[in-house]
Amino acid sequence: MKKSKKYKAFKSEDLSYIGDYEKPYGISETFVVNKGDQQVSYVVKNGYGYFLKDFKGARSLAEVARKLENKLTYAEISPIIDFLDLKMVDLAKAAAVSQSTVSRWSADSKIGIPGSYQFFKIDEVIKKGMEIFGRESSLKSWLNTPNMALGQVKPSDLLVSMTGIDLAHEAIDALHFGNVM
Structure with missing residues (x-):
């Protein structure tokens, strides 16, 4: 038996x-x-995200989804914006809004569900990167260096689109498994 x-x-x-x-x-x-x-x-x-504090204690993706439906505020995503040095045009693209909408945001402005989801996914890339690189400065260096596997594009430039986020995740996963990227 x-x-x-x-x-x-x-x-x-x-x-x-x-x-x-x-x-x-x-x-x-x-x-x-x-x-x-x-x-x-x-x-x-357990938990999700790196800069988004409300997601660190989340125990499931269902809990994450509920939090995202409440929409993130500009203040909540500001650490991500600062870390990535996002310009207004990139911020607008990532949040799926116009630049004029971004220019009217205050700290407590809700960025909408599509933008909230996008910034959650960006934060997940940052979290995964921190697990590999260990220091913010090392991760920032990798994010801001043209990457051959990504067509000589800087990973940080890709983070404003869902496809780009997926590519950045794949590049970090490849590093995790020992591939050079």
Whole structure:
């Protein structure tokens, strides 16, 4: 008779030592897997985004969707705009609005659902990049350097469109798996 595997989830706070893992983003859980007489722990990070604080504690994409339906404010996306040094034309394109609309925004202006989704996806690229590069300065350097795999385009220039965000995700994934990009 084959032994079944037992999976048990612990909150990271419940364990006295997880290893060298730090929790820079959101909440984490450790899953302990018993395989015969061996026990292996896997840390799984929950939460989404890097600069968007309200998403760091989200436990599911359904929760993210509910937050996005409430629309992000200009103040919430400002750290992303500053990090990427977005110009008004790029900001308008990313938020799917006109430049004149952007010029009228105040800190508490809602940017709309399409723009909220776009900036959430941009923040996810930044989060993924931070997991690979470890420092904002290193990630910014990569984002602002023409990339051969992306047709000599700077990854930061691609982040104003959904297709470009997907390409940036793929380039970061390739780096994660050891490909040079």
